[in-house]
Amino acid sequence: MSQNKKIDSLLKAYNKVNHDTDKINLLINKIGLEFELINADSAIHYYNKAFNLATDIDNKYLKAKSLQQIGFVNLSKGNFSEALNYFLKSNEEFLSISETTKKSNEMEKAHCSCLSSIGIIYSNLGIYNKAIDFFQQSLIKNEKINDLRGISVVYNNLGLVHFYQKNYDNAIEYFKKSIALKEKLLTENKDDNKLKKGIADTYNNIGMVYENLNDKENALYYYNEALKDYELINYTKGIGLSHNNIGLIYEKLNDMESAELHYKKSLEIKLMIGDKSSISSIYANFSSLYLAKAKSATISSAEKDKCCKESVNYGLKSLELAEQINAIPLISVASDHLKNVYKEMGNYTKAFIYSEKFIETKDSLFNADKTKAITEMETKYQTEKKQQEIELLNKDKALQNEEIKKQAIIKNSFIIGFGLILLIAIIIYRNFRQKRKANIILSQKNTEIEQQKEEILSQSELLSETNSQLLTRNTEIEQQKEEILAQRDELETSNLKLQTLNAELEKLSIVASETDNSVVIANEQGTIEWVNAGFRKLYGYTLEQFIKEKGSNLIKASSNEHFLECMMECICDKKSVNYITETFNSSGKKLVIQTTLTPILDENGNLKKFVAIDADITKLKEAEEQIRKEQEKSEALLLNILPVKTATELKETGKATPHYYKKASVLFTDFKGFTMSCEKLTPVELVEKLHSYFVKFDEITSKYKLEKIKTIGDAYMCAGGIPEEDDSHIEKIVKAALEIQQYMEERKIEDEKYEKDVWQLRLGIHTGEIIAGVVGKKKFAYDVWGDTVNTASRMESSGEPGKVNISESTYEFIKNQFTFTKRGMIEAKNKGKISMYFVDGIV
CATH class of the missing domain: 1.10.287 (Helix Hairpins)
Incomplete structure (x- = not known):
């Protein structure tokens, strides 16, 4: 909106000016430049208007300037021949100015710019000797008048020539010299849009050098710097170019989301400008991007299908535009993308079609x-x-x-x-x-x-x-x-x-009628022509009965929902395909059939027949299923005995290496009253009661992800922090201990109610270093060793029924999370005096 206001203001000023020279200067230096930023054709219109006025008053310098500006616009649009024509005409006007005429610095600067522009076009055309000649002429004139702006332009152009000749170090050196001069000038002219555009152009050039050196990080940095400067002056063509360049780098870095975002921004600008060639190229970039996404191993099948469809959509759009403008290289690129994506989708018929088109365009380029x-x-x-x-x-x-x-x-x-x-x-x-x-x-x-x-x-x-x-x-x-x-x-x-x-296959057809397998021969359309005796034996149908009930074509008769895809793969690849189908015979018996579908080709490689050989693998599949179930049972049994990590190591290597744990916690329990119950209860009753307690303990320890180690008589042992280390395991093992004692209290009330023997539980916990693992070759059992185990046992034996007794080592880790009763130093067997605490509850 602010841009339009500025242009409206300039046009009003133009209408008020009476002198032709002032009008021409306003058209060249103000109005035309503003239109260059938003509409190239409008800019050319006003520069032509300036040229006509300059011709009327026979001002050679202003004629040269007008022609030069038209050349600039055509150059920015990529019309090299038109641009070169206008720059050469401009140069002729500059040279025709009489030697006796006193030339101002402004005239010399404009002439230098014209010479540089001619050099740029020759450089783009690959005529480097002429490009260097014109750049040198421009550099000599610029140095003579000490024009830093002009010198910076020539440095940039020399950098481009070195870039095209792959002298990358020299190219970067010249580009950086050019930027340094422009930035120096910009400190004195902060609102100079041409300087800002020049810096952005040179940043873009450095990005191209690093991209060719495969230095993606530096390329991305300089393309982003160019984009920032283009956005500051609202230069749409440069913004579109930068987004496309950044998108290409992100795609090379495998950052598909960022690449897609920048391609979309570039496409919006190119659609607004109406540049069909660039639009076709960006569509091709999108096609390549979505194909790369489809090939990613991390996406689901549904996402892959979606990406393939998007790739096809953009590939067809690119091809359509390329054919409209008869851009054979772009047609070749689009056809290649479509060939690859259809191949990825398994649509070999269309892949073959676009492969032919790709080869045709290659031939066209050659011709x-x-x-x-x-x-x-x-x-x-x-x-x-x-x-x-x-x-x-x-x-x-x-x-x-x-x-x-x-x-x-x-x-x-x-x-x-x-x-x-x-x-x-x-x-x-x-x-x-x-x-x-x-x-x-x-x-x-x-x-x-x-x-x-x-x-x-x-x-x-x-x-x-x-x-x-x-x-x-x-x-x-x-x-x-x-x-x-x-x-x-x-x-x-x-x-x-x-x-x-x-x-x-010809040899195989001889024995087809003798095999127990089903053999079906069909024509190139899939219509069944012949079946062997094995077919009748396997399915219980004659050919006539089968056709009447199922149909005469393989596509309709097959019970496999993917049969058409298999058939197309067979046709495109011209080789056998195998697939498995669940179906039923004439008696309703379920069958599992493995089919080998083979194409029969004539001497020219054209499809002649199909041969489908069906083998009954029902018993094999049943046996495989039975083996799978037995394996699952064995796996479950093994995991019930050993931790997952240890079980996996045993299966893979035949042994399990014991592991050292710097911080683990061990819990012991023991029943008070168990010995008396042994005298009163039968062995069966005793074991059933003990079992009911231990089942509950198992539930509680599993809830807190603790590892049950073993039971010894009426003692129960588990550990926390193994086999996977867990910083929160101490809190978990104490909570589990409190929950076990709570359960014991509930059982006590119930047993007293029915006048049963009441069991009470001592429970102790200690935290420290342990070794855990499996030793020996038979009857594998996961166990723990170390002084921590002995100390935990002493915590249990030194405790009181209904209490959770812990060592000072365990206390230090959880003292802010629970409430405690300090017991002081308690004598422990073979350990001397140990500081102990009762855990009363959670804070």
């Missing part, structure tokens, strides 16, 4: 280059013909000189013999005049011949440059031809393999 080569050779022929004509003219000149010499001899003879005769004098005078006339004619011819020589030399230089480019292109074409020939060799090898396979 176009060949036509260009013929045209250039014809030009060379015409040049040589002209040279021969010049040589003939030189011979005529020599003959005429000989004739003049003869005339001179005759003249001297007549002077000696008839010196006094007036008639001879007249003849001599007339011969003199003829000689003079002949010399004038010969002089004119000599001038014409010299001019023709200069033209031929100029054409020879251009032809030499063109021939050099042609040789480079011919090398590329030869490489493309080698690639195509290699592809054809691969196809011939494939055909040979298919022929061998067909021969084997």
Whole structure:
């Protein structure tokens, strides 16, 4: 909105100005520049208006400036031929300014800019010697007037020439020199949009250098710097270019989300500008991006299908636009993307179609280059013909000189013999005049011949440059031809393999009628033509009965929902495919069938028949299922005995290495009243009661992810912090202990109610270092060792029924999470006095 207000203000100012020179300057230096930022065609309109006004007042400098600005706009649009035409016309106007005219710094700067622009175009066309020549002319003029802005432009252009010639270190050096000068100037002219655009352009150039060096991090940094500067001046073309470049780098870094975001922003701008070639190229980038996503191993099948469809959608859009503008290289790229994505989708028919299109475009590019080569050779022929004509003219000149010499001899003879005769004098005078006339004619011819020589030399230089480019292109074409020939060799090898396979299938058909397997032969459309006796034995149908109930075509008759995909794969790859189907025979019995579907090809590789061989693998599948269930039972039993990590190590290596744990906690329990119950209860009753307690303990320890170690008589042992280390295990094992004692209290109330023997529980916990693992070769058991185990046992034996007794080591880790009763130093067997605490509850 602010941009439009500024333009409206400038146009109002233009209408108020009366002097033509002021109007022209306003059009060139203000109005045209503002329109360049938003609408290139409008900018050209106002620069043409400036040129017409300058022509009316015969101001060569302003004519040159107007032409130069039109050249700039065409250059920014990529119209190199138009841009070069306007810059050369501008240069002619600059050169036509009289040497006696005092030239201002502004005139010299404008001329330098024009020379640099011509150099840029020659650089883009690959004519580097002419590019360097014009850049040097510009640099000399800029240094003469000490124009830092102009020098910075030339540095940037020299950087580009080195970039195109792959002298990357020199290119970066010149680009950085250019940026340094522009930034120095920008400190004095903070609102100069041209300077800002120049810095952004040079950042973009450095990004290209690093991208070619495969330095993605630096390339991304400089492309982002360019984008920031383009956005500051709202330069839409540069913003679109930067987003596309950044997207390409993110795709190379495998950051698909960022790449997609920048491609979308670039596409919005290109659609607004209407640049069909760039739009087609970005669509191709999207197609490549979604194909890369589809190939990712981390996405689901549904997401992969979605990505493939998006890739196809953008590939078709790219192809449609490329065909509209007949851009054969873009058609080739789009066809290649479509070929690859259809191959990824398993749609080999369409993959083959676009593969053919890709090869056709390669051939078209080859033919176009060949036509260009013929045209250039014809030009060379015409040049040589002209040279021969010049040589003939030189011979005529020599003959005429000989004739003049003869005339001179005759003249001297007549002077000696008839010196006094007036008639001879007249003849001599007339011969003199003829000689003079002949010399004038010969002089004119000599001038014409010299001019023709200069033209031929100029054409020879251009032809030499063109021939050099042609040789480079011919090398590329030869490489493309080698690639195509290699592809054809691969196809011939494939055909040979298919022929061998067909021969084997011919042999197999002989025994088809004798095998127990079902054999079905169908034509190229899949219509069933013949079945063997094995078919009738397997399915219980004759061919006529099967067709009546299931249909005559393999596609309709098959019970496999993926049969059509298998059939298409068989057709495209021209080789057998295998698949498994669950179906039923005529009696309703469920069958599991493994089918081998094989294409029969004729001598030209065309599909002739299908052979489907069905094998009954029902019993095999049942046996596999039974084995799987037994394996699951064994796995569950093993995991009930050992931790997962230890069990896995045992299965893979046949042994389990004991592990050291710096911080683990061990819990022991023991029943008070168990011995008395042994006297009162039968062994069966005793074990059942003990079992009911231990089952509950198992539930509680599992809830807190503790590892049960073992039971010894009426003692129960578990540990925390193993086999997986867990910083919160001490809190968990104490909570489990409190919950066990709570359960014991509930059982006590219930047993007293029914006058049963009441059992009470002592429980102790200690935290410290342990070794855990499996030892021995038979009856594997996971166990723990170390002084921590002995201390935990002493905590239990030194405790009181209904209490959770812990050591000071355990207390220090959880003292802020629970409430405690300090017991002081308690004598423990074989340990001396140990500081102990009762855990009363949770804070």
